[in-house]
Amino acid sequence: MVNRSDVHYFGAGPAPLPTAVLEKASQVLLNYKEKGVGLCEISHRSPEANEILADTKQAITTLLDIPDDYEILFLQSGGTGEFSATVYNLVSIWVEKKRAKIAEEVGDDQAEVLKRLRQVVAEELKLDYLVTGSWSLKASQEATRLIGAKHVNVALDARKANDGKFGVISAEDQWSLTPRASGGGPAFVYFCDNETVDGVEFPAFPKSLEGDDAPLVCADMSSNFISRKVDVRKYAVIFGGAQKNVGNTGIAIVILRKSLLPPSSKGASPDLLRELNLPVGPIVLDYPTIAKNNSLYNTLPIFDVWIAGQVMAGLVDAYGAKRIGGQEEISNEKSRLIYDTLDKYSNVYRVVPDKTVRSRMNICFRVHGGDADKEKAFLAGAEKKGLLGLKGHRSVGGIRASNYNAVSLEGAKLLVAYMEDFAKSA
Template sequence: MVNRSDVHYFGAGPAPLPTAVLEEAAQVLLNYKDKGVGLCEISHRSPEANAILAETKQALITLLDIPDDYDVLFLQSGGSGEFSATVYNLVAIWVEKKRAKIAEEVGDNQDEVLARLRKVVDEELKLDYLVTGSWSLKASQEAARLVGAKHVNVAADARKANGGKFGAIPSEDQWSLTPRTAGGGPALVYFCDNETVDGVEFPAFPKSLEGDDAPLVCADMSSNFISRKVDVRKYAVIFGGAQKNIGNTGIAIVILRKSLLPPHATPASPDLLRQLNLSVGPIVLDYPTIAKNNSLYNTLPIFDVWVAGQVMLGLVNAYGTKRIGGQEEISNEKARSIYDTLDKYPDVYRVVPDKSVRSRMNICFRVHGGDADKEKGFLAGAEKKGLLGLKGHRSVGGIRASNYNAVTTEGANLLVKYLEEYAKS
């Protein structure tokens, strides 16, 4: 029998969870707070469920120092569902702003308002995407499916600057962002902060997206959530699936600027969107509805929220006033030691992404130039030492060591030791 303590898991998602959280989870699944029923069995509208939601939300607010003018939502969408949700919600806001402006100019002539609005949508509606890996590519493709390819502006495609493959981020002077003008600009600018498949991470927030007239920035942080400091104010929407750094599969977490919610902002009505041949999103992805109902419009998996909350509370208790900065220091050190070892043996290992954008979370490399048999041997040798989950994504192959928060320093050190032994053998 293999014990949990005998292995170190580097899978990219579902990812490892802190053992202490899993041990407690085993107990609450059977009997939550001595109530005689398990956590998966309690009502999502019970006082206990509301307390779990509040505690989990507060833990995230504390860790990332989220300002009061932001809300935190929990949805069952997963990260991929948020590809759609960001489009549905922010396009509806963009359309309503345009409609209101036209109505001010032409008055109550609804036929004229609709005619002019159709022209504005046809000519001006743009969604900017920075395509730096597999997930931002999927997000841009989903946007094109929902609103039409003519409205999607791929402002940067990393493959064009990297021999047709992902692994770099084009310099910002090469981006073709939709121009920002008074009362104009894209409905959103979208990027994936960390590309799980391709091992590419933005080293910092893009400078070209800063400023008072900055567009609505949506960032997918599924695989580097709560691993480093984030200036939340620079984003309109941050989202991430829980199953990598935060919890188990089942929920997505959204950090949303409250100015995008009623009464500050009003989305276009479903009837108007249909008249404009634009998609109407499902109610379970509608941010105003989810926010109004404290994430409980439909049956939220409270157990999944509880797990995420326990993980985040563990970090709050561990790092105190350092907040997420404490975890960032550890994440950076683990990644540094692994990358330094890979770089030490260039005849054996080749790190896939460019050094300037190497992910701290997903360390992607090839062994002996990508020789299939030797990479299989490398993986087999790792498994014998209890180092699991190192196989690269099926779409790109190779090796991938995911350095999530629950990967201990001991686990990272054992991987480094194996990298050394393999290279020398």
Template sequence: MVNRSDIHYFGAGPAPLPTAVLENAAQVLLNYRDKGLGLCEISHRSPEANEILTNTKQALITLLDIPDDYDVLFLQSGGTGEFSATVYNLVSIWVEKQRAKIAAEVGDDEAEVLKRLRSVVDDELRLDYLVTGSWSLKASQEATRLVGAKHVNVALDARKSNDGKFGRIPAEDEWTLTPRARGGPAFVYFCDNETVDGVEFPAFPKSLEGDDAPLVCADMSSNFISRKVDVRKYAVIFGGAQKNIGSTGIAIVIMRKSLLPPTSKSASPDLLRALNLPVGPIVLDYPTISKNNSLYNTLPIFDVWVAGQVMDRLVNNYGAKKIGGQEEVSNEKARLIYETLDKYSDLYRVVPDKTARSRMNICFRVHGGDAEREKAFLAGAEKKGLLGLKGHRSVGGIRASNYNAVSLEGAKLLVSYLEEYAKAA
């Protein structure tokens, strides 16, 4: 029988969880707080469920120093669902702002308001996407599906400067963001860490800062709670939970309260339809989710509990350092692995450019990408209990996902195998 302690799992998601959390989860699944009911069986509107929700929110707020003027939402959409939700919600807010401006000029003439609004939407509605990998590409494609190619500005396609492949983030002066002089985009989207391609933004883009900065939406699914984040620079941050935070089943959204009623209003469904713009499903409507404390529909409280347990451990482990403590560990694990890969660069080739290497998803090829030799490399790793190293099916190769639950010991064991394999090759 293989023991859990004998295995070090580097899979990209669903990802490993702390053993102590899983042991507690096994207990609460059967009997939560001596109620004779498991956690999956209690009402999502019960006091116990609300307490779990509150505690999980607070743990995230503590770790990331989330300001009071931001809200934390839990949805069942996964990161992919948020590709759509961000478009539905932020476009609707943009349209309502334009409608209000026009109405202030022309008064109660609804036909004239609609006429001018159609022209503004047609000429000025733009969503900017920074495409640096497979997931930001999918997000831009979903935006195009929803609002049409005319309204989607791919301000950066990193493949164009990298021989048709993802692997670097070009300098910001090469990006073609919608000019702010024209009112700017409804929002700018980027994926902070590309799980498939091993690319991570080293820092927040300077061109998106400033008093007149556009709304910024960032997908942080695979590097959530792995490093410090200046939340105030973002309008919306979202991520699926199944990488660093918890089990598959929920997405977490951090958003400015100023984008929610009563401060901000969304366009009515009738208006959006009149403009040939999509009306989003109610379960992805941020105002509705916020108003109902994420309980508009049945929230999977067990998944929220798991996420809260994971984050509580980080709060307790790192104290005043908060997420900075985990960042130090994440950086050290990544440093050890990359240094070893670079040491044997004649054998191992790191895929992304050094300026954009992900700390979370370390992608490399062995023997120049020879398929049979890479199979042998993976087989040797499995014999040593190093699992989940196969690259994504779309790109192949090797991928070591260095999520929070991967221990420093596990990273060192991977380094030892890299050394051993290189010396025997």
């Protein structure tokens, strides 16, 4: 029998979890707080469930230093569901702001308001997408499916600068963002901070999205969540599926400006959206509804929230005043060790993305230029060493070492030692 301590798992998601959290989970699944029932059996509306929600919110707030004017939501849609949720919620807010402005100008003439609003939507509604990998591409495709191609502006398609493949992020002066002059601009700008499949990570927040007239920014941080410092104030919406770096499969975490919620802001009515041929989102993806009900509008999987809370509380305890900066140091060190080895043996290994945008979380490379037999040999040898989950995504192949928080420094060093041995014997 293979023991958990015998292996180091580099899978991209579902990803490894801290052993201590899983050991505690095995206990609370049977008997939570000596109540005689397991954590999966308690009511999501019980005091215990509300306590878990509060503790998990506090842990993430402490780690990322989330300001008081932000709300934290838990949804069951995963990161993919948020591709849709961002469109539903933020387009609705954009439309309502435009309607209110027109109504100020024309008064109570509802027919005229609707006429002008139709024109504004047709001519001005744009969603900007920075497509740097497979997941941001899927997000842009979902937006196109929901509201139509004419409203979706792919301001950056990274493949155009890299022979049709992902692996670079073009300079910002080459992006075609929707102009923000004279009160215009997109309903939001969307980017994926770390592309799990393609191993591309934004090295920093884009400068072109900063400033007093900055648009609403939505960022998918599924696979680099709680791995480095984040200036939350620069974002309108941050979301991530838990299963890559925070917990197990089942929830998405959303960090949202409260100014996008009632009473500060509201979206267009469903009737108005239908009049404008724009989609009305399902209630389970409606941010105001989820926020109003403390993420408990429908039955939330409290066990999944508990796991995420335990993972993040462990980081709070481990790093203290450093907060997420402590984990960032470890993440950077692990990725440095692996990339240094790949570069050292460049005759054997080739890192897929450009050096300027290499992901610290998902390290994608090829062996002997992508030789199928050599890569199979690499994976087989790694498995014999207890180094698992290294096969690249099915859409791109190759090797992928996902360097998530639960991968220990020891595990990274063992992978490096194996890579050294393989390169020398190849």
